[in-house]
Amino acid sequence: MRLHVAIAVGLTGGLLFGLAVSVSGSPTLLAFVNALEPLGRGFVNLLRMVVIPLVATTLFVGVAGMGDLKKLGRLGALTVGFVVVSTFVAVPIGMGVMHALLPLASDAAAQAVTGAAAEAPKLPTMVDFLVDLIPSNPFQAAAQGALLPMIVFTLLMGAATGSLPEADRERLLAVARPVSDALIKLVYWALWVAPFGVFALAAQVTARAGWALLQSLGVFILAVLIGLVIFTGAVYVGAARWWGGVAVGRFLRACVGPQLIGFTTTSSAATLPAILQAADRELGLDKGIASFVLPLSASINRAGSGLFQGAGVVFLAWLYSVPLPAAAIGGAILSTALVSFTVAAVPSAAVVTLAPALGHVGVPLDGMGVLLGVDRIPDMLRTAANVTGHMAIGTVAERIGSNKV
Numbered sequence: 001m002r003l004h005v006a007i008a009v010g011l012t013g014g015l016l017f018g019l020a021v022s023v024s025g026s027p028t029l030l031a032f033v034n035a036l037e038p039l040g041r042g043f044v045n046l047l048r049m050v051v052i053p054l055v056a057t058t059l060f061v062g063v064a065g066m067g068d069l070k071k072l073g074r075l076g077a078l079t080v081g082f083v084v085v086s087t088f089v090a091v092p093i094g095m096g097v098m099h100a101l102l103p104l105a106s107d108a109a110a111q112a113v114t115g116a117a118a119e120a121p122k123l124p125t126m127v128d129f130l131v132d133l134i135p136s137n138p139f140q141a142a143a144q145g146a147l148l149p150m151i152v153f154t155l156l157m158g159a160a161t162g163s164l165p166e167a168d169r170e171r172l173l174a175v176a177r178p179v180s181d182a183l184i185k186l187v188y189w190a191l192w193v194a195p196f197g198v199f200a201l202a203a204q205v206t207a208r209a210g211w212a213l214l215q216s217l218g219v220f221i222l223a224v225l226i227g228l229v230i231f232t233g234a235v236y237v238g239a240a241r242w243w244g245g246v247a248v249g250r251f252l253r254a255c256v257g258p259q260l261i262g263f264t265t266t267s268s269a270a271t272l273p274a275i276l277q278a279a280d281r282e283l284g285l286d287k288g289i290a291s292f293v294l295p296l297s298a299s300i301n302r303a304g305s306g307l308f309q310g311a312g313v314v315f316l317a318w319l320y321s322v323p324l325p326a327a328a329i330g331g332a333i334l335s336t337a338l339v340s341f342t343v344a345a346v347p348s349a350a351v352v353t354l355a356p357a358l359g360h361v362g363v364p365l366d367g368m369g370v371l372l373g374v375d376r377i378p379d380m381l382r383t384a385a386n387v388t389g390h391m392a393i394g395t396v397a398e399r400i401g402s403n404k405v
Helices: 003-024 027-035 037-065 069-104 107-116 126-132 138-143 147-162 166-192 194-209 211-242 248-265 268-281 287-300 303-319 326-340 355-361 366-373 376-401
Strands: none
Touching (some): 003 194, 069 211, 069 326, 211 303, 211 376, 248 268, 248 376, 287 376, 303 355
16 A cells, blocks of 8 residues: 555544544543554654754755855756745745635634644744854754754755865765665655554544544645645746746646646656656757756755645644744744755655744644645645746746846
């Protein structure tokens, strides 16, 4: 059985069992659900165990592997800049659409799980927030779960490593790459026990919320879909038309093949051959430019994941009755956008790496288990959106990067 199918089965079983407990009110079934609590807590701890080293090593390898940023040249700077800006646009779109659709969700779901919510941390002022991004001790920050300062340190360390002579840089990367690969393998192992953890978490929540949780999860998926459509149309199609100079119809026709592959495989890497072929045959992009820009974009462009994570933060904050004041939203956008660059090429990695943003606003990480069970559909949608982004970046690089404007 495939992993996503097994997780879906675990979620379905947990939802149905929890619903049966809610409807029947049986003390015996309720006692059994309560007995599942250690299993759910252990699964969440397993995810938390992997998050910090996974984010750190993946980000370090990605930044350091690019080499000296000056050597990337105009095309590299254009690609990285487009990805960064589009990601910071995607996250608030996901948050905004989810917030707008929350009235469609059932308040009973939020009321039922309020008791499981953790106390929200006291939020710092904006000045304190920016100062605290610079950790006096990055290892202590990581040990305390302060992932955002650790991410800043990792970014700076990766950039510094990239500026070293090639021999020295490769020695560090020769250590970091196997560590990153091992952690990705560990994530795979963690996800293989996910069906049981998801069953336990879903059963507990649904036993309290009943049908309300099912309705609310449907609203979440709808919010992700609407957000991705808005973002893709406004940012990616708009960029291809106005900056890339490609007619909308032509661009969309070129994207269909890669989108279908991305939608079914949920892997940007798997779509790369189709993207390169479409860029050549359908869009007529220069092969030299496309061969550099498109693989780079496929490795770092995760704006669709950022939008999903932004929606996830708002949804889980609502579900656990955690307030999101303006100061918290700013930090959540920043942490979500930064962490989205570290999303690894493993199933549901966008859910696992939600931890920094959730921790910043005080949302319990238990919510990740609920989202894991329904992540297959959003994963397909955001991968198709990311693929469209790769194509859009290629058209912009062809026109602007090669001085055709």
